[in-house]
Amino acid sequence: MKNYASELLIDKVVIVGGGSLGQLHCAVVREILPSAEICLASSSGRTSPLADVHVHNFEEMLEAQFYPQIGIICSSTDRHMDDAIALAKMGVHLLIEKPLCLDATRFEELVKIRDEKKLTMCVGYNLRYVPSIRALKEMIQHRELGRLLHVKVDVGQYLPDWSPGVSYKESIAASAHRGGGVLMELSHEIDYLQWIFGPMIVKHSSLYHKSDMDIDVEDLAIFELVFFDPRRGTPIPISVTMDFCRRSCHRTCTVFGDKGTAEWDGVNQVLHHYIAESRTSQMKVIQMDGVRNESYKRQFAAFLKSIRMGQTVGCSIEDGLSTVKLINTIRSASGFEPPNGLIDYFDS
Known part of the structure:
Protein backbone atom coordinates (compact mmCIF):
# COMPACT_ATOMS: atom_id res chain seq x y z
CA MET A 1 0.00 0.00 0.00
CA ARG A 128 -14.72 -2.20 -1.53
CA TYR A 129 -11.24 -2.58 -0.02
CA VAL A 130 -11.64 -6.18 1.18
CA PRO A 131 -9.51 -8.48 -1.06
CA SER A 132 -12.01 -11.36 -1.15
CA ILE A 133 -14.84 -9.27 -2.62
CA ARG A 134 -12.42 -7.60 -5.02
CA ALA A 135 -11.51 -11.12 -6.20
CA LEU A 136 -15.21 -11.80 -6.83
CA LYS A 137 -15.47 -8.61 -8.88
CA GLU A 138 -12.42 -9.59 -10.95
CA MET A 139 -13.83 -13.09 -11.52
CA ILE A 140 -17.01 -11.58 -12.95
CA GLN A 141 -15.12 -9.02 -15.03
CA HIS A 142 -13.02 -11.83 -16.55
CA ARG A 143 -16.23 -13.75 -17.30
CA GLU A 144 -14.99 -16.85 -15.47
CA LEU A 145 -18.60 -17.76 -14.66
CA GLY A 146 -19.74 -17.39 -18.27
CA ARG A 147 -23.13 -15.85 -18.96
CA LEU A 148 -24.60 -14.58 -15.71
CA LEU A 149 -27.99 -16.03 -14.71
CA HIS A 150 -28.86 -14.62 -11.31
CA VAL A 151 -27.38 -13.40 -8.01
CA LYS A 152 -28.36 -14.10 -4.41
CA VAL A 153 -27.34 -11.89 -1.46
CA ASP A 154 -27.94 -12.76 2.20
CA VAL A 155 -26.74 -10.65 5.12
CA GLY A 156 -27.73 -10.27 8.74
CA GLN A 157 -26.90 -10.36 12.43
CA TYR A 158 -28.90 -9.93 15.63
CA LEU A 159 -28.82 -6.18 16.35
CA PRO A 160 -28.16 -6.47 20.13
CA ASP A 161 -25.01 -8.47 19.30
CA TRP A 162 -23.48 -5.66 17.23
CA SER A 163 -21.97 -3.76 20.15
CA PRO A 164 -21.72 -5.90 23.31
CA GLY A 165 -22.10 -3.83 26.45
CA VAL A 166 -24.07 -1.10 24.68
CA SER A 167 -27.87 -1.11 24.48
CA TYR A 168 -29.09 -1.61 20.92
CA LYS A 169 -31.78 1.01 21.66
CA GLU A 170 -29.07 3.69 21.73
CA SER A 171 -27.71 2.76 18.30
CA ILE A 172 -28.32 4.68 15.09
CA ALA A 173 -29.50 1.39 13.55
CA ALA A 174 -32.54 1.34 15.87
CA SER A 175 -33.74 4.87 15.12
CA ALA A 176 -35.64 5.97 12.00
CA HIS A 177 -35.03 9.70 12.44
CA ARG A 178 -31.26 9.13 12.79
CA GLY A 179 -31.08 6.98 9.64
CA GLY A 180 -31.45 3.44 10.96
CA GLY A 181 -33.05 0.27 9.65
CA VAL A 182 -31.51 -2.64 7.76
CA LEU A 183 -31.55 -0.88 4.39
CA MET A 184 -29.43 2.03 5.58
CA GLU A 185 -27.25 0.15 8.06
CA LEU A 186 -26.52 -2.73 5.67
CA SER A 187 -26.28 -0.53 2.59
CA HIS A 188 -22.81 -1.99 1.94
CA GLU A 189 -24.63 -4.68 -0.04
CA ILE A 190 -26.42 -2.18 -2.26
CA ASP A 191 -23.17 -0.30 -2.84
CA TYR A 192 -21.07 -3.31 -3.78
CA LEU A 193 -23.79 -4.72 -6.03
CA GLN A 194 -23.81 -1.51 -8.06
CA TRP A 195 -20.00 -1.37 -7.93
CA ILE A 196 -19.75 -4.89 -9.38
CA PHE A 197 -22.76 -5.08 -11.70
CA GLY A 198 -23.63 -1.46 -12.52
CA PRO A 199 -26.94 0.43 -12.36
CA MET A 200 -30.05 -1.51 -11.38
CA ILE A 201 -33.76 -1.17 -10.86
CA VAL A 202 -36.13 -2.43 -8.17
CA LYS A 203 -38.46 -5.25 -9.21
CA HIS A 204 -40.32 -5.65 -5.91
CA SER A 205 -39.69 -5.38 -2.17
CA SER A 206 -41.13 -6.24 1.23
CA LEU A 207 -40.04 -4.68 4.53
CA TYR A 208 -41.01 -6.03 7.95
CA HIS A 209 -40.61 -5.52 11.67
CA LYS A 210 -40.46 -9.16 12.76
CA SER A 211 -38.52 -9.10 16.03
CA ASP A 212 -39.58 -8.10 19.55
CA MET A 213 -36.91 -5.40 19.64
CA ASP A 214 -37.96 -1.91 20.71
CA ILE A 215 -37.07 -0.17 17.44
CA ASP A 216 -39.05 1.99 15.00
CA VAL A 217 -37.38 0.72 11.81
CA GLU A 218 -37.58 -2.31 9.54
CA ASP A 219 -35.53 -5.26 10.80
CA LEU A 220 -36.12 -7.51 7.77
CA ALA A 221 -35.93 -6.57 4.09
CA ILE A 222 -36.54 -8.95 1.20
CA PHE A 223 -36.35 -7.49 -2.29
CA GLU A 224 -35.40 -8.18 -5.88
CA LEU A 225 -33.18 -5.96 -8.01
CA VAL A 226 -32.49 -6.27 -11.72
CA PHE A 227 -29.45 -5.24 -13.73
CA PHE A 228 -28.87 -5.70 -17.44
CA ASP A 229 -26.14 -7.75 -19.09
CA PRO A 230 -23.93 -5.12 -20.79
CA ARG A 231 -23.30 -7.41 -23.77
CA ARG A 232 -26.72 -8.91 -24.34
CA GLY A 233 -28.99 -6.38 -22.67
CA THR A 234 -30.87 -9.19 -20.94
CA PRO A 235 -32.24 -8.66 -17.40
CA ILE A 236 -30.46 -10.48 -14.57
CA PRO A 237 -32.26 -10.72 -11.20
CA ILE A 238 -30.67 -10.24 -7.78
CA SER A 239 -32.54 -11.52 -4.73
CA VAL A 240 -31.54 -9.84 -1.47
CA THR A 241 -32.34 -10.65 2.16
CA MET A 242 -31.20 -8.36 4.99
CA ASP A 243 -32.10 -8.58 8.67
CA PHE A 244 -31.34 -7.61 12.26
CA CYS A 245 -33.10 -10.76 13.57
CA ARG A 246 -31.00 -13.88 13.00
CA ARG A 247 -28.80 -15.02 15.86
CA SER A 248 -25.85 -15.90 13.63
CA CYS A 249 -23.58 -13.50 11.75
CA HIS A 250 -23.89 -14.06 8.02
CA ARG A 251 -22.80 -12.24 4.84
CA THR A 252 -22.74 -13.96 1.44
CA CYS A 253 -23.10 -13.10 -2.23
CA THR A 254 -23.63 -15.99 -4.66
CA VAL A 255 -23.32 -15.43 -8.40
CA PHE A 256 -24.69 -18.09 -10.75
CA GLY A 257 -23.43 -18.38 -14.33
CA ASP A 258 -23.77 -20.96 -17.10
CA LYS A 259 -20.11 -21.97 -16.61
CA GLY A 260 -19.97 -22.00 -12.83
CA THR A 261 -20.97 -20.52 -9.49
CA ALA A 262 -19.07 -18.24 -7.13
CA GLU A 263 -19.96 -17.63 -3.49
CA TRP A 264 -18.34 -14.87 -1.46
CA ASP A 265 -18.36 -15.47 2.29
CA GLY A 266 -17.76 -12.06 3.81
CA VAL A 267 -17.58 -13.29 7.40
CA ASN A 268 -14.82 -15.85 6.79
CA GLN A 269 -13.23 -14.06 3.81
CA VAL A 270 -13.55 -17.09 1.54
CA LEU A 271 -14.43 -17.25 -2.15
CA HIS A 272 -15.87 -20.57 -3.35
CA HIS A 273 -15.77 -21.29 -7.09
CA TYR A 274 -17.65 -24.22 -8.65
CA ILE A 275 -16.47 -24.95 -12.20
CA ALA A 276 -19.22 -26.58 -14.27
CA GLU A 277 -17.03 -28.10 -17.01
CA SER A 278 -14.82 -30.09 -14.64
CA ARG A 279 -17.46 -30.42 -11.92
CA THR A 280 -14.89 -29.35 -9.37
CA SER A 281 -14.88 -26.78 -6.60
CA GLN A 282 -12.10 -24.42 -5.59
CA MET A 283 -11.91 -22.54 -2.33
CA LYS A 284 -9.82 -19.39 -2.12
CA VAL A 285 -9.13 -18.06 1.36
CA ILE A 286 -8.29 -14.42 0.76
CA GLN A 287 -7.77 -12.98 4.20
CA MET A 288 -5.92 -10.01 5.59
CA ASP A 289 -4.97 -9.50 9.20
CA GLY A 290 -7.58 -7.51 11.11
CA VAL A 291 -9.81 -7.36 8.04
CA ARG A 292 -12.11 -4.61 9.34
Whole structure:
Protein backbone atom coordinates (compact mmCIF):
# COMPACT_ATOMS: atom_id res chain seq x y z
CA MET A 1 0.00 0.00 0.00
CA LYS A 2 1.68 3.18 -1.22
CA ASN A 3 2.04 5.97 1.33
CA TYR A 4 0.31 8.92 -0.35
CA ALA A 5 0.38 10.79 2.95
CA SER A 6 4.06 11.57 2.40
CA GLU A 7 3.15 13.44 -0.80
CA LEU A 8 0.55 15.67 0.87
CA LEU A 9 0.96 18.50 3.35
CA ILE A 10 -1.76 17.47 5.79
CA ASP A 11 -1.23 18.38 9.43
CA LYS A 12 -4.78 18.78 10.75
CA VAL A 13 -7.69 16.32 10.58
CA VAL A 14 -11.12 16.66 12.16
CA ILE A 15 -13.18 13.56 12.94
CA VAL A 16 -16.87 14.27 13.48
CA GLY A 17 -18.56 11.79 15.82
CA GLY A 18 -17.06 10.07 18.83
CA GLY A 19 -18.75 6.67 18.55
CA SER A 20 -17.08 3.39 17.61
CA LEU A 21 -16.45 4.50 14.02
CA GLY A 22 -15.04 7.81 15.16
CA GLN A 23 -12.66 5.96 17.49
CA LEU A 24 -11.62 3.63 14.66
CA HIS A 25 -10.94 6.54 12.32
CA CYS A 26 -8.83 8.20 15.02
CA ALA A 27 -6.65 5.09 15.13
CA VAL A 28 -6.38 4.91 11.33
CA VAL A 29 -5.42 8.58 10.97
CA ARG A 30 -2.91 8.34 13.81
CA GLU A 31 -1.21 5.37 12.10
CA ILE A 32 -1.15 6.77 8.56
CA LEU A 33 -0.58 10.44 9.48
CA PRO A 34 1.41 10.09 12.73
CA SER A 35 2.45 13.74 12.90
CA ALA A 36 -0.97 15.22 12.13
CA GLU A 37 -3.08 16.87 14.81
CA ILE A 38 -6.47 15.23 15.29
CA CYS A 39 -9.54 17.10 16.48
CA LEU A 40 -12.44 14.94 17.67
CA ALA A 41 -15.74 16.82 17.40
CA SER A 42 -18.36 15.02 19.47
CA SER A 43 -21.64 16.67 20.40
CA SER A 44 -21.99 14.21 23.30
CA GLY A 45 -18.52 15.02 24.62
CA ARG A 46 -16.87 11.68 23.88
CA THR A 47 -13.08 11.67 23.85
CA SER A 48 -10.22 9.63 22.43
CA PRO A 49 -6.68 9.24 23.80
CA LEU A 50 -5.49 9.52 20.19
CA ALA A 51 -7.01 12.97 19.61
CA ASP A 52 -5.10 16.18 20.35
CA VAL A 53 -8.12 18.50 20.53
CA HIS A 54 -11.65 17.80 21.75
CA VAL A 55 -14.63 20.00 20.90
CA HIS A 56 -18.41 19.71 20.82
CA ASN A 57 -18.98 21.52 17.52
CA PHE A 58 -17.30 23.39 14.67
CA GLU A 59 -17.67 26.75 16.41
CA GLU A 60 -15.51 25.49 19.27
CA MET A 61 -13.08 24.03 16.73
CA LEU A 62 -12.56 27.42 15.09
CA GLU A 63 -12.33 29.15 18.46
CA ALA A 64 -9.47 26.75 19.22
CA GLN A 65 -7.88 27.93 15.95
CA PHE A 66 -7.99 24.42 14.55
CA TYR A 67 -8.29 24.65 10.75
CA PRO A 68 -8.40 21.15 9.23
CA GLN A 69 -7.50 20.14 5.68
CA ILE A 70 -9.36 16.82 6.00
CA GLY A 71 -12.67 15.94 7.64
CA ILE A 72 -14.03 12.46 8.36
CA ILE A 73 -17.76 12.50 9.04
CA CYS A 74 -19.09 9.64 11.16
CA SER A 75 -21.89 11.42 12.98
CA SER A 76 -25.44 10.04 12.79
CA THR A 77 -26.72 9.79 9.21
CA ASP A 78 -29.27 12.57 9.68
CA ARG A 79 -26.35 14.94 10.43
CA HIS A 80 -24.11 13.95 7.51
CA MET A 81 -25.23 16.55 4.99
CA ASP A 82 -25.20 19.50 7.40
CA ASP A 83 -21.78 18.52 8.74
CA ALA A 84 -20.41 17.97 5.22
CA ILE A 85 -21.61 21.34 3.94
CA ALA A 86 -20.30 23.19 7.00
CA LEU A 87 -16.82 21.70 6.56
CA ALA A 88 -16.86 22.04 2.77
CA LYS A 89 -17.48 25.78 3.14
CA MET A 90 -14.21 25.87 5.12
CA GLY A 91 -12.40 24.21 2.19
CA VAL A 92 -12.05 20.79 3.83
CA HIS A 93 -11.66 17.55 1.85
CA LEU A 94 -14.26 15.03 3.06
CA LEU A 95 -14.57 11.32 3.73
CA ILE A 96 -18.22 10.78 4.64
CA GLU A 97 -19.15 7.53 6.32
CA LYS A 98 -21.90 5.45 4.74
CA PRO A 99 -24.68 5.99 4.00
CA LEU A 100 -24.16 9.39 2.42
CA CYS A 101 -27.24 11.05 3.89
CA LEU A 102 -30.79 10.74 5.14
CA ASP A 103 -32.08 13.96 3.57
CA ALA A 104 -30.73 14.54 0.05
CA THR A 105 -32.33 17.93 -0.59
CA ARG A 106 -28.98 19.72 -0.07
CA PHE A 107 -26.94 17.39 -2.26
CA GLU A 108 -26.62 19.84 -5.15
CA GLU A 109 -25.43 22.49 -2.70
CA LEU A 110 -22.67 20.15 -1.55
CA VAL A 111 -21.67 19.35 -5.15
CA LYS A 112 -21.53 23.06 -6.01
CA ILE A 113 -19.20 23.80 -3.08
CA ARG A 114 -17.03 20.81 -3.98
CA ASP A 115 -16.64 21.94 -7.57
CA GLU A 116 -16.08 25.62 -6.74
CA LYS A 117 -13.43 24.87 -4.12
CA LYS A 118 -11.97 21.87 -6.01
CA LEU A 119 -12.42 19.56 -3.05
CA THR A 120 -12.23 15.78 -2.87
CA MET A 121 -15.24 13.98 -1.40
CA CYS A 122 -15.61 10.23 -0.93
CA VAL A 123 -18.12 7.96 0.81
CA GLY A 124 -16.90 5.32 3.27
CA TYR A 125 -17.95 1.94 1.90
CA ASN A 126 -14.97 -0.02 3.23
CA LEU A 127 -16.06 -3.41 1.82
CA ARG A 128 -14.72 -2.20 -1.53
CA TYR A 129 -11.24 -2.58 -0.02
CA VAL A 130 -11.64 -6.18 1.18
CA PRO A 131 -9.51 -8.48 -1.06
CA SER A 132 -12.01 -11.36 -1.15
CA ILE A 133 -14.84 -9.27 -2.62
CA ARG A 134 -12.42 -7.60 -5.02
CA ALA A 135 -11.51 -11.12 -6.20
CA LEU A 136 -15.21 -11.80 -6.83
CA LYS A 137 -15.47 -8.61 -8.88
CA GLU A 138 -12.42 -9.59 -10.95
CA MET A 139 -13.83 -13.09 -11.52
CA ILE A 140 -17.01 -11.58 -12.95
CA GLN A 141 -15.12 -9.02 -15.03
CA HIS A 142 -13.02 -11.83 -16.55
CA ARG A 143 -16.23 -13.75 -17.30
CA GLU A 144 -14.99 -16.85 -15.47
CA LEU A 145 -18.60 -17.76 -14.66
CA GLY A 146 -19.74 -17.39 -18.27
CA ARG A 147 -23.13 -15.85 -18.96
CA LEU A 148 -24.60 -14.58 -15.71
CA LEU A 149 -27.99 -16.03 -14.71
CA HIS A 150 -28.86 -14.62 -11.31
CA VAL A 151 -27.38 -13.40 -8.01
CA LYS A 152 -28.36 -14.10 -4.41
CA VAL A 153 -27.34 -11.89 -1.46
CA ASP A 154 -27.94 -12.76 2.20
CA VAL A 155 -26.74 -10.65 5.12
CA GLY A 156 -27.73 -10.27 8.74
CA GLN A 157 -26.90 -10.36 12.43
CA TYR A 158 -28.90 -9.93 15.63
CA LEU A 159 -28.82 -6.18 16.35
CA PRO A 160 -28.16 -6.47 20.13
CA ASP A 161 -25.01 -8.47 19.30
CA TRP A 162 -23.48 -5.66 17.23
CA SER A 163 -21.97 -3.76 20.15
CA PRO A 164 -21.72 -5.90 23.31
CA GLY A 165 -22.10 -3.83 26.45
CA VAL A 166 -24.07 -1.10 24.68
CA SER A 167 -27.87 -1.11 24.48
CA TYR A 168 -29.09 -1.61 20.92
CA LYS A 169 -31.78 1.01 21.66
CA GLU A 170 -29.07 3.69 21.73
CA SER A 171 -27.71 2.76 18.30
CA ILE A 172 -28.32 4.68 15.09
CA ALA A 173 -29.50 1.39 13.55
CA ALA A 174 -32.54 1.34 15.87
CA SER A 175 -33.74 4.87 15.12
CA ALA A 176 -35.64 5.97 12.00
CA HIS A 177 -35.03 9.70 12.44
CA ARG A 178 -31.26 9.13 12.79
CA GLY A 179 -31.08 6.98 9.64
CA GLY A 180 -31.45 3.44 10.96
CA GLY A 181 -33.05 0.27 9.65
CA VAL A 182 -31.51 -2.64 7.76
CA LEU A 183 -31.55 -0.88 4.39
CA MET A 184 -29.43 2.03 5.58
CA GLU A 185 -27.25 0.15 8.06
CA LEU A 186 -26.52 -2.73 5.67
CA SER A 187 -26.28 -0.53 2.59
CA HIS A 188 -22.81 -1.99 1.94
CA GLU A 189 -24.63 -4.68 -0.04
CA ILE A 190 -26.42 -2.18 -2.26
CA ASP A 191 -23.17 -0.30 -2.84
CA TYR A 192 -21.07 -3.31 -3.78
CA LEU A 193 -23.79 -4.72 -6.03
CA GLN A 194 -23.81 -1.51 -8.06
CA TRP A 195 -20.00 -1.37 -7.93
CA ILE A 196 -19.75 -4.89 -9.38
CA PHE A 197 -22.76 -5.08 -11.70
CA GLY A 198 -23.63 -1.46 -12.52
CA PRO A 199 -26.94 0.43 -12.36
CA MET A 200 -30.05 -1.51 -11.38
CA ILE A 201 -33.76 -1.17 -10.86
CA VAL A 202 -36.13 -2.43 -8.17
CA LYS A 203 -38.46 -5.25 -9.21
CA HIS A 204 -40.32 -5.65 -5.91
CA SER A 205 -39.69 -5.38 -2.17
CA SER A 206 -41.13 -6.24 1.23
CA LEU A 207 -40.04 -4.68 4.53
CA TYR A 208 -41.01 -6.03 7.95
CA HIS A 209 -40.61 -5.52 11.67
CA LYS A 210 -40.46 -9.16 12.76
CA SER A 211 -38.52 -9.10 16.03
CA ASP A 212 -39.58 -8.10 19.55
CA MET A 213 -36.91 -5.40 19.64
CA ASP A 214 -37.96 -1.91 20.71
CA ILE A 215 -37.07 -0.17 17.44
CA ASP A 216 -39.05 1.99 15.00
CA VAL A 217 -37.38 0.72 11.81
CA GLU A 218 -37.58 -2.31 9.54
CA ASP A 219 -35.53 -5.26 10.80
CA LEU A 220 -36.12 -7.51 7.77
CA ALA A 221 -35.93 -6.57 4.09
CA ILE A 222 -36.54 -8.95 1.20
CA PHE A 223 -36.35 -7.49 -2.29
CA GLU A 224 -35.40 -8.18 -5.88
CA LEU A 225 -33.18 -5.96 -8.01
CA VAL A 226 -32.49 -6.27 -11.72
CA PHE A 227 -29.45 -5.24 -13.73
CA PHE A 228 -28.87 -5.70 -17.44
CA ASP A 229 -26.14 -7.75 -19.09
CA PRO A 230 -23.93 -5.12 -20.79
CA ARG A 231 -23.30 -7.41 -23.77
CA ARG A 232 -26.72 -8.91 -24.34
CA GLY A 233 -28.99 -6.38 -22.67
CA THR A 234 -30.87 -9.19 -20.94
CA PRO A 235 -32.24 -8.66 -17.40
CA ILE A 236 -30.46 -10.48 -14.57
CA PRO A 237 -32.26 -10.72 -11.20
CA ILE A 238 -30.67 -10.24 -7.78
CA SER A 239 -32.54 -11.52 -4.73
CA VAL A 240 -31.54 -9.84 -1.47
CA THR A 241 -32.34 -10.65 2.16
CA MET A 242 -31.20 -8.36 4.99
CA ASP A 243 -32.10 -8.58 8.67
CA PHE A 244 -31.34 -7.61 12.26
CA CYS A 245 -33.10 -10.76 13.57
CA ARG A 246 -31.00 -13.88 13.00
CA ARG A 247 -28.80 -15.02 15.86
CA SER A 248 -25.85 -15.90 13.63
CA CYS A 249 -23.58 -13.50 11.75
CA HIS A 250 -23.89 -14.06 8.02
CA ARG A 251 -22.80 -12.24 4.84
CA THR A 252 -22.74 -13.96 1.44
CA CYS A 253 -23.10 -13.10 -2.23
CA THR A 254 -23.63 -15.99 -4.66
CA VAL A 255 -23.32 -15.43 -8.40
CA PHE A 256 -24.69 -18.09 -10.75
CA GLY A 257 -23.43 -18.38 -14.33
CA ASP A 258 -23.77 -20.96 -17.10
CA LYS A 259 -20.11 -21.97 -16.61
CA GLY A 260 -19.97 -22.00 -12.83
CA THR A 261 -20.97 -20.52 -9.49
CA ALA A 262 -19.07 -18.24 -7.13
CA GLU A 263 -19.96 -17.63 -3.49
CA TRP A 264 -18.34 -14.87 -1.46
CA ASP A 265 -18.36 -15.47 2.29
CA GLY A 266 -17.76 -12.06 3.81
CA VAL A 267 -17.58 -13.29 7.40
CA ASN A 268 -14.82 -15.85 6.79
CA GLN A 269 -13.23 -14.06 3.81
CA VAL A 270 -13.55 -17.09 1.54
CA LEU A 271 -14.43 -17.25 -2.15
CA HIS A 272 -15.87 -20.57 -3.35
CA HIS A 273 -15.77 -21.29 -7.09
CA TYR A 274 -17.65 -24.22 -8.65
CA ILE A 275 -16.47 -24.95 -12.20
CA ALA A 276 -19.22 -26.58 -14.27
CA GLU A 277 -17.03 -28.10 -17.01
CA SER A 278 -14.82 -30.09 -14.64
CA ARG A 279 -17.46 -30.42 -11.92
CA THR A 280 -14.89 -29.35 -9.37
CA SER A 281 -14.88 -26.78 -6.60
CA GLN A 282 -12.10 -24.42 -5.59
CA MET A 283 -11.91 -22.54 -2.33
CA LYS A 284 -9.82 -19.39 -2.12
CA VAL A 285 -9.13 -18.06 1.36
CA ILE A 286 -8.29 -14.42 0.76
CA GLN A 287 -7.77 -12.98 4.20
CA MET A 288 -5.92 -10.01 5.59
CA ASP A 289 -4.97 -9.50 9.20
CA GLY A 290 -7.58 -7.51 11.11
CA VAL A 291 -9.81 -7.36 8.04
CA ARG A 292 -12.11 -4.61 9.34
CA ASN A 293 -9.37 -2.26 10.52
CA GLU A 294 -7.18 -2.98 7.49
CA SER A 295 -10.03 -2.21 5.08
CA TYR A 296 -10.46 1.18 6.76
CA LYS A 297 -6.74 1.85 6.39
CA ARG A 298 -6.89 1.03 2.68
CA GLN A 299 -9.96 3.19 2.32
CA PHE A 300 -8.21 6.15 3.95
CA ALA A 301 -5.14 5.59 1.77
CA ALA A 302 -7.40 5.67 -1.31
CA PHE A 303 -8.94 8.90 -0.01
CA LEU A 304 -5.49 10.48 0.30
CA LYS A 305 -4.68 9.25 -3.21
CA SER A 306 -7.89 10.90 -4.45
CA ILE A 307 -6.82 14.21 -2.93
CA ARG A 308 -3.38 13.96 -4.52
CA MET A 309 -4.79 13.03 -7.95
CA GLY A 310 -7.70 15.45 -7.85
CA GLN A 311 -10.17 12.70 -8.77
CA THR A 312 -12.10 10.13 -6.78
CA VAL A 313 -10.58 6.71 -6.17
CA GLY A 314 -13.29 4.59 -4.58
CA CYS A 315 -16.87 5.58 -3.81
CA SER A 316 -17.81 9.08 -4.98
CA ILE A 317 -20.61 11.12 -3.44
CA GLU A 318 -22.52 10.52 -6.68
CA ASP A 319 -22.15 6.77 -6.06
CA GLY A 320 -23.30 7.32 -2.49
CA LEU A 321 -26.36 9.22 -3.68
CA SER A 322 -27.18 6.41 -6.11
CA THR A 323 -27.24 3.97 -3.19
CA VAL A 324 -29.49 6.22 -1.09
CA LYS A 325 -31.77 6.71 -4.09
CA LEU A 326 -32.06 2.95 -4.62
CA ILE A 327 -32.85 2.49 -0.91
CA ASN A 328 -35.61 5.07 -1.21
CA THR A 329 -37.06 3.22 -4.21
CA ILE A 330 -36.98 -0.07 -2.28
CA ARG A 331 -38.86 1.61 0.58
CA SER A 332 -41.43 3.13 -1.76
CA ALA A 333 -42.03 -0.18 -3.56
CA SER A 334 -42.70 -1.87 -0.22
CA GLY A 335 -45.22 0.70 0.98
CA PHE A 336 -42.92 2.02 3.73
CA GLU A 337 -42.70 5.80 4.02
CA PRO A 338 -39.18 6.99 3.14
CA PRO A 339 -37.34 9.54 5.30
CA ASN A 340 -38.38 13.19 4.95
CA GLY A 341 -36.83 14.99 2.03
CA LEU A 342 -36.11 12.04 -0.24
CA ILE A 343 -39.37 11.76 -2.19
CA ASP A 344 -39.52 15.35 -3.41
CA TYR A 345 -35.83 15.42 -4.29
CA PHE A 346 -35.79 12.20 -6.28
CA ASP A 347 -39.13 12.77 -8.00
CA SER A 348 -38.21 16.28 -9.13
